[in-house]
Amino acid sequence: MNTYLLVPAALALMGQAALPKLLTPTDVVNAAPASAWKTIPADELLVMDLANGGRVVIQLAPMFAPVHVANVxxxxxxxxWPGATVYRVQDNYVAQWGLGETEKPLPPGVLAKPPAEYTRALAGLNITPLGSPDPYAPAAGFVDGWPVAYSPSEGWANLTHCYGYVGVSRGMDPETGSAADLYANIGHAPRHLDRNIASVGRVVEGIDKLSSLPRGTEGLGFYKDKSQHVPIASIRLASQVSAADRPAFEYMDTASPTFAQYxxxxxxxxxxxxxxxxxxxxxxxxxxxxxxKPTGERG
Amino acid sequence: MNTYLLVPAALALMGQAALPKLLTPTDVVNAAPASAWKTIPADELLVMDLANGGRVVIQLAPMFAPVHVANVxxxxxxxxWPGATVYRVQDNYVAQWGLGETEKPLPPGVLAKPPAEYTRALAGLNITPLGSPDPYAPAAGFVDGWPVAYSPSEGWANLTHCYGYVGVSRGMDPETGSAADLYANIGHAPRHLDRNIASVGRVVEGIDKLSSLPRGTEGLGFYKDKSQHVPIASIRLASQVSAADRPAFEYMDTASPTFAQYxxxxxxxxxxxxxxxxxxxxxxxxxxxxxxKPTGERG
Known part of the structure; x- marks a missing residue:
């Protein structure tokens, strides 16, 4: 018998007792009941297929940046996005993609200058506290599957810049970026970007397709030549992808007892x-x- | 005139006054006086040349793990190390190299089972405090160029697992690893490894040669086939490298006023x-x- 794997019944019996010595975070995830998982809507999954065959799937976060997410x-x-490429890969920082400097007009309904959705109101959020100090904010925790930093006294919360999380490229303040160009964090969390840029989601599959790309040799990790740019075959919502090829994901409910255990x-x-x-x-x-999502549950 | 670049004289004049709005960390580094830099001894630089031409240079940390460093x-x-390869690359975690599972006897004088140099005594360390809370220890700061976590009440300090830092692969406790196999952190700092493994240094150049490698597809990021292993041409101390090819580095003195500013x-x-x-x-x-080190100062 493998003592590393605890069955759900054993987990339920544990209650508030001391943790058994051998339980790993993976054990807890493997033993999570179906009720601990929430499906990501197909309109909130962005599927980016690289021309080299690699697929990157991004979960969007309308709860934090509704205008930027609507733009996406x-x-x-x-x-x-035809013609888009990954054109910047800076080690221990970001991989960035889009059309880059282009004169291409934005599609109808896309706001060129969205509001600064760098934080949102804390009111109404049911946060599970991290329980450890955070260097970048008065408090940190989780809400509806997302990591957040927040200030109870000032009433704000922000989606945090963690590994694999996705933000909107922008120039200097006050521009906030249209979301035509995005980046993913591929190094130690650049949390100093929190509250200075719009975060719109996270890579839920395929971050390695970005993090293992050659680093750009120009300043800030831009590729020197266009020939080095990594072509992107398509960027679509999962709802636009054919049913046979459509990815479906679920995340752990961060208000669940299972997540508390994890x-x-x-x-x-x-x-x-x-x-x-x-x-x-x-x-x-x-x-x-x-x-x-386990096969057969794709709906 | 470029207002981003402040000259050293301006820095000196600033004293404890409010920071000017436009100063960046890079500005401070560029303006640092020669007295703020300390040379890394050639015996404390490990030069790992990959067969593909990439060079990775590692600064060793005898202050924290003297027996493991002496083994290296x-x-x-x-x-x-002839025949050594990078055989494990796990996304957002580590790149690991060495001879892997081998029966090759260790050279004379190398301790197969070093003591658990996971922490060292805090006494005698002149620490510059971080000034922000740390989730993994009662306090954090810097000593002689290294980031440390520490406990004033318990009297220990440890070299922390940050991006690009290097540790000693080991099996299950109580083994501590001989240092024949090493790893570098290539993702968000796995600080939970602090005080559970021996840290022996950091990559000071070429971490991108490891972080951009293809990820291994087996469990824990091991490469599936030996054909995928990344061959290492040589691993030498800088003192063993011919003078013309020998790298020379310096680090900022973390007790200097310049570092405090930074x-x-x-x-x-x-x-x-x-x-x-x-x-x-x-x-x-x-x-x-x-x-x-600036050219001409290599000595």
Whole structure:
């Protein structure tokens, strides 16, 4: 018998008792009941297929940047991105893609200058606290599957810049970017970008297709020659993809007891490899579990 | 005139006054006086040349793991690593290299089972505090160019697992690893490994040669086939490399006024792009400046 794997019944029996020594975060995810998972709507999944065959799937976050996300959805539906490439890959920072400097007019209904959706109101959010200090905000936690930093006294919350999270490229303030060009974080979380840029989602599959690209040798990681740009075959919403090829994902409900258990173990690794549990954890090291929906549940 | 670049005289005049709005961390590094830099001894630089021409240079940290570092130095001098490869690349985690599972005897003088150099005594360390909370330890800061977490009450300090930092692969506790196999962090800092594994240094040049490698598709990012392993041409101390080809680096003295200035600005970005300074910073986002020694100073 493999003592690393605890069955759901054992998990349920544990209640508030001390954690068993050998439980890993993966054990908790594997044992999660169906009720702990929430489906991502097909209109909130952006499917980016690279010309080399790699697929990158991004979950959009309308809860945090509704105007920027609506722009992304409108550009996808209008097939705005033929010719787009990954044109910047800066080590320990970002991979960035889109049409770059272009005169191409935005599709109808796309706002060229969206409001600065860098934070949103804290009111109404049911946050599960991280329980560890955060260097970048008064508090941190999770809401509806997303990591957030927030200030109870000032009443704001922001989607945080963690590994694999996606933001909107912009020039200097006050421009906020139209979302025609996006980037994903491929290094240590650049949390200093929080509240200075619009975050619109996260890569839920295929971040390695971006993080393993050659680094650009020009300033800020831009590729020197256009010949180095990585061509993108298509950027579509999952709802635009043929049913046979359409990806479907679900994320763990961060208000669920399973997530509470997962969070506790992330902060206190006690399985065989670990000798000294930290007793704390960085927000971006608590990756919210996201997975492909089990076959047959795609609806 | 470029208002982004402040000359050293201007920096000196600033004293403890409010920071000028446009100063960036790079400005501070560029303006640092020669006295703010310390040379890395050639015996504390490990030069790993990949067969594809890429060079990775690692600064060793004898202050934190003297026995493991001595093992590395002895293996380099004994030319222990012919046939070594990068055989594991796990996205958002580590790139790992060495001979892997091998029966090759260790060179004379190399300890197969070093002590658990996961922490060291805090006593005697002159630490520059980070000034922001740390989720993984009671306190964090910098000592002699290295980022550290520490506990004043318990009297320990550890070299932290930041991006590009290098640790010693090991099996299950109580083994600590001989240092025949090493790894570098290529994603969000896996700080939960702090105090559970021996950290022996950091990549000071060429981390992109590891972070941009294809990810392994087996469990934990191991490459499936040996044919995918990335061959390493040589692993030597800089002191073993011919003078013409020998790299020479220096790091910023973390006890210097220049570093204090750099740290303050890292936590409060106010240059043109930034709208809301964070007022805090994560330890691993304060990369200690390391650079090639200016030509003519190689000695």
């Amino acid at each position: 959805q409108k550009m996808a539906r209008a097939n705005y 969070l506790k173990i992330r902060a206190n690794r006690r399985d065989d490899f670990y000798i000294r549990p930290a007793g704390g954890v960085d927000l971006c090291n608590v990756q919210v579990p996201v997975r492909r | 130095q002895k293996m380099a001098r004994a030319n222990y 740290l303050k600005i890292r936590a409060n970005r106010r240059d043109d792009f930034y709208i809301r300074p964070a007022g805090g910073v994560d330890l691993c986002n304060v990369q200690v400046p390391v650079r090639r």
